[in-house]
Amino acid sequence: MLGETRYQYLVSYVVNDRVAIDAGCLGFGFPLAAQKLVTDLFLSHCHLDHVATLPIFLDNVFEYGPECVVVHGSEQTLSVLQQDVLNDRLWPDFVSLSTPSSAFLKLHELAASKPVTVGEMQVTPLPLIHVVPVFGFLIEDPTSAVAIISDTHHGSDVWTHLARVPNLKAVLLECSFPDRLDWLADKARHLIPRSFAAEIQSLPTSVRVIAIHIKPAWYEAVVDELLALGLPNIEIGQTGTEYQF
Ligand SMILES: [Zn+2]
Ligand SMILES: [Zn+2]
Structure with a gap:
């Protein structure tokens, strides 16, 4: 970022x-x-x-x-x-x-769900739900696995796939609009804090969930609503930051 x-x-x-x-x-x-x-x-x-x-x-x-x-x-x-x-x-x-x-x-x-090997990494494309076809990506190396899930609406079966991934350390998940713009999120096929929380329900709380793709116009509202969810594993993605997993 x-x-x-x-x-x-x-x-x-x-x-x-x-x-x-x-x-x-x-x-x-x-x-x-x-x-x-x-x-x-x-x-x-x-x-x-x-x-x-x-x-x-x-x-x-x-x-x-x-x-x-x-x-x-x-x-x-x-x-x-x-x-x-x-x-x-x-x-x-x-x-x-x-x-x-x-x-x-x-x-x-x-091809959906078919991993690509790059050096020690495996990158697996996972179909999401958006206004055009989108792949999220699961990236695995010998020590950890991280998923980048963006852009997406609710209802993809990416969570079933991720539940089977050993060593899943973090999911970077989009949250574009605040809750009051649920109608826009439905049209543009994005997540709001309420659907964001529902999406990650099946993840163990040991997995870090990093909120990304927050639209600048509603940044403060989205961040407030995400933090108000009170979920211990949610973080707001920081631009220009190097993450270690
Ligand atoms: Zn986007
Ligand atoms: Zn998009």
Whole structure:
């Protein structure tokens, strides 16, 4: 998440240096040296708060040669990326410009619940419920497992999957709107504190639950309502912070 502010404007996470989840602020908010270490970028979906700096990131880390970043996403996400972003209008078509000897990126289509191995990590895409197809991600390494669940509405079966994960240390879960905007959360398919609490009911309280994707316009109200739930394992995600699990 982008530093210098408590507001969570844009979405990007880097895990164990190599894996990035979403590119909302990856190309602007992370030091260039950190961007260059990323080998695999997983996209949850193609909404702008999750891909806004993707072209800049690809530009930043490009080096002449066959090695390049692998961008993982659903068929729909990769198609939007090619048709609406890397389309030679908004940004050069980096896919067509890539050749075996010099590539900007490689695209890899994700299949639901099929893990991808990156070094010592396994990244498993888990289908969520939103206005477009979305994957949450379970990231496991030899010591711990963490899930990033965003964007989502209530009712996905991601919690059944997570209940079976040994070593689950934390879930980063979206909470976009305050309770009084339940009608908007239903239309835009996001969570509010009330549905957020219902979603995590089946998780053991030993699992840290970190609230993310809080819309800046309602940040204070959402934070107050989340803390008023009185659940001991809920934290508010801090931008620009390195978490250890
Ligand atoms: Zn979205
Ligand atoms: Zn979003």
